[in-house]
Amino acid sequence: MKSRTSDPAAEPSSVLYTRCTVNLKSGTIHREDVPCRNLEDVLGGFGRSFQILAERNISQAYCEENPLIVNTGLLTGSSAMTGLRTYFSGYSPIKASKKGLPGAMWSTGSGNFGAKLKWAGLDELIFEGRSATPVYAVIRETPDGAQVELKPADHLLGLSTHNKMMVLQKEYANAHFATIGQAGEQWENVYFGAVGLSTDNQLKSGEDKMRFAGRGGMGSLMGYKNLLALVAQSPDKIKPLSPEIRDVNINVVKGGGAARLQPISRGGGGGTWAAYDVLQAFHAVPVNNFRPQGNDLPEQLFRERVEKQFIIKSEACYRCGITCHNNIHEKKEDGSAGAFLAKFDYEPLNLLGTNIGIHDAGQAARLIHLSDNYGMDSISLGVTVSYLLSYNERHPEKPLLNGATFGDFAKIEELVIQAGEGKLPEIGRGSKRLSESTGETSYAYHVKGLELPAYQPETNPGYAWAIAGGHMSMATYGMLTREGKSDMESWVEGITQTKLQIVGFDMIGLCKFFDITKGICTQMVVDCLKSELNLDVTTEALAAAVRRAFLRGLALELRQGYEKEEYTLPAEVWERPNTNIKLPNITSPEFIAELQQRVWEIFEPQLARLLPDS
Amino acid sequence: MNVTVKLVGIFQIGRFKEAVCEYPTGTSVQKVVDELLIPDPLLGIVLINDVHAGVEDLLHDGDTLCLLPFIDGG
Numbered sequence: 001m002k003s004r005t006s007d008p009a010a011e012p013s014s015v016l017y018t019r020c021t022v023n024l025k026s027g028t029i030h031r032e033d034v035p036c037r038n039l040e041d042v043l044g045g046f047g048r049s050f051q052i053l054a055e056r057n058i059s060q061a062y063c064e065e066n067p068l069i070v071n072t073g074l075l076t077g078s079s080a081m082t083g084l085r086t087y088f089s090g091y092s093p094i095k096a097s098k099k100g101l102p103g104a105m106w107s108t109g110s111g112n113f114g115a116k117l118k119w120a121g122l123d124e125l126i127f128e129g130r131s132a133t134p135v136y137a138v139i140r141e142t143p144d145g146a147q148v149e150l151k152p153a154d155h156l157l158g159l160s161t162h163n164k165m166m167v168l169q170k171e172y173a174n175a176h177f178a179t180i181g182q183a184g185e186q187w188e189n190v191y192f193g194a195v196g197l198s199t200d201n202q203l204k205s206g207e208d209k210m211r212f213a214g215r216g217g218m219g220s221l222m223g224y225k226n227l228l229a230l231v232a233q234s235p236d237k238i239k240p241l242s243p244e245i246r247d248v249n250i251n252v253v254k255g256g257g258a259a260r261l262q263p264i265s266r267g268g269g270g271g272t273w274a275a276y277d278v279l280q281a282f283h284a285v286p287v288n289n290f291r292p293q294g295n296d297l298p299e300q301l302f303r304e305r306v307e308k309q310f311i312i313k314s315e316a317c318y319r320c321g322i323t324c325h326n327n328i329h330e331k332k333e334d335g336s337a338g339a340f341l342a343k344f345d346y347e348p349l350n351l352l353g354t355n356i357g358i359h360d361a362g363q364a365a366r367l368i369h370l371s372d373n374y375g376m377d378s379i380s381l382g383v384t385v386s387y388l389l390s391y392n393e394r395h396p397e398k399p400l401l402n403g404a405t406f407g408d409f410a411k412i413e414e415l416v417i418q419a420g421e422g423k424l425p426e427i428g429r430g431s432k433r434l435s436e437s438t439g440e441t442s443y444a445y446h447v448k449g450l451e452l453p454a455y456q457p458e459t460n461p462g463y464a465w466a467i468a469g470g471h472m473s474m475a476t477y478g479m480l481t482r483e484g485k486s487d488m489e490s491w492v493e494g495i496t497q498t499k500l501q502i503v504g505f506d507m508i509g510l511c512k513f514f515d516i517t518k519g520i521c522t523q524m525v526v527d528c529l530k531s532e533l534n535l536d537v538t539t540e541a542l543a544a545a546v547r548r549a550f551l552r553g554l555a556l557e558l559r560q561g562y563e564k565e566e567y568t569l570p571a572e573v574w575e576r577p578n579t580n581i582k583l584p585n586i587t588s589p590e591f592i593a594e595l596q597q598r599v600w601e602i603f604e605p606q607l608a609r610l611l612p613d614s
Numbered sequence: 615m616n617v618t619v620k621l622v623g624i625f626q627i628g629r630f631k632e633a634v635c636e637y638p639t640g641t642s643v644q645k646v647v648d649e650l651l652i653p654d655p656l657l658g659i660v661l662i663n664d665v666h667a668g669v670e671d672l673l674h675d676g677d678t679l680c681l682l683p684f685i686d687g688g
């Protein structure tokens with residue numbers, strides 16, 4: 001990033017980002033400094049990539065005109081805590097309108113790849129076309145700036161996300177990696193391939209502790225392009241900690257922001273896993289394909305139960321003091337930690353555990369491990385499997401695939417392995433397509449083609465307006481459960497004003513746990529931008545840019561053929577109301593219909609002139 | 615007055631899961647939270663008789679107070 005102004009909101013074109021465009025078909029590589037069009041461009045992430053995607057008319061995800069955009073945010077690689085994010089954007093193989101057009105999508109993860117990419121001298125990489133043979137890209141810092149080179153990747157074919165990194169690590173010192181697994185390689189039959197991002201902990205320990213840009217099949221798009229891995233090689237270039245950033249980082253760790261995500265041993269809440277206990281109090285932990293039963297089954301995966309059998313290590317991303325990871329290890333006879341099994345976050349644990357009838361922590365860990373190593377989005381995988389199990393429960397006389405049912409670990413494991421190897425397109429193409437093939441769509445728990453995270457839709461009608469995955473791009477998932485909001489006014493305001501601001505984190509390069517409740521429009525972020533980059537940006541300008549970026553995403557959905565009736569929830573929610581959930585009913589057909597009307601009344605007039613052709 | 619206090623998740627560590635506690639009339643939720651040494655940043659949800667409430671709310675004899683940690687998705 002090169003800046004000739006300290007006021008990027010007023011003079012965005014005086015800020016230039018370094019972009020490298022790689023044509024995988026021809027092998028040509030072009031690097032340029034691009035002036036920003038607006039503050040969204042300056043911030044980066046999807047705020048920039050969606051403007052590029054909006055310039056293209058793409059009718060199918062797997063086509064040479066669909067780019068894979070890999071970029072960073074303004075604070076990626078900075079000394080601000082959590083500044084590690086990399087963004088992958090493109091038209092998604094899995095997210096699609098009923099008209100069949102692919103939705104624009106971004107996915108993001110931490111790990112050290114994004115920081116290395118920026119330190120190597122690039123803000124953005126665009127991969128055009130498709131390579132005829134498997135390749136990987138190496139991004140290096142040179143005296144002439146960042147250099148990108150494509151190299152043959154036959155030796156990486158068939159390896160897991162983790163093993164690809166282990167092979168590349170032997171060849172490239174001081175580097176970090178973004179890889180796909182076998183699932184991404186089998187892009188024709190797996191639409192929810194993820195991109196793994198290497199971590200320092202992983203490269204030092206040899207344990208498969210990657211992070212993921214999981215949602216939306218960006219790993220499958222990478223696989224379609226025959227691009228198996230990215231290598232970013234550069235010395236670390238973190239600036240010395242300024243007093244201002246030091247104060248911000250202390251506030252992140254100890255203040256209201258992420259304090260509750262700290263390990264229990266440090267007085268924190270213990271990471272996202274803690275959601276199990278809280279949601280169970282309302283019988284709102286998804287069980288057997290999002291049908292909580294009002295019993296204590298979810299408690300079997302409560303942390304207090306699991307730690308009797310396994311060692312739980314609290315670990316963190318590189319230089320992050322939040323320490324939100326709960327890494328599960330075998331417990332040896334002497335009580336010490338054995339082999340690393342999996343990272344227990346709420347989403348994968350529930351969707352590859354309780355929600356498919358698996359209540360054994362070791363079995364859930366095995367499924368999470370498989371999903372990670374094959375390189376699949378655990379949310380889409382888990383929910384598609386739970387749909388299948390629900391179908392089989394309803395049709396015992398004529399079950400699908402191997403006839404797996406809820407809790408049948410051996411058969412579920414077989415499904416996951418076969419899906420990861422690209423042998424089960426019924427699973428690998430997601431719940432929307434599977435349910436359309438069976439004709440039973442009401443209990444397929446996706447919205448707009450993207451599977452729901454592990455929060456009951458009965459608690460979150462805001463899912464309908466999420467533009468890049470349930471809770472990650474519309475933070476209304478706690479409004480009923482946490483805030484007790486069940487009135488129309490609160491929900492309209494939440495969806496159209498306050499809760500969409502969560503996507504700011506998907507622009508600026510910080511993790512949501514930097515300050516998940518307040519977003520990026522805070523003095524903390526203003527201080528970081530000033531101290532790190534000498535940029536003066538107000539919280540109001542940040543909020544306006546985030547809102548424009550969100551609305552642009554919404555406008556892009558509509559351009560890709562989404563009809564307003566697709567902004568809804570799975571029909572089972574009101575066709576078979578679940579009275580076990582101990583919360584007010586805010587998903588009746590009447591409530592949803594009024595909410596749709598009110599939300600569109602606000603959004604629709606604001607969607608004009610956000611896209612190039614509108 | 616007697617209030618049934620239920621604690622969820624990490625709040626049970628070193629405290630209790632459920633107990634009937636005696637408080638003076640006019641006791642607020644905040645007072646109970648303070649007495650139990652529950653850190654404010656960790657307190658996410660307050661329920662009185664299964665209905666969402668605030669820390670400033672006053673308790674009444676026979677109430678059931680449930681204190682739950684914050685939930686953050688990720």
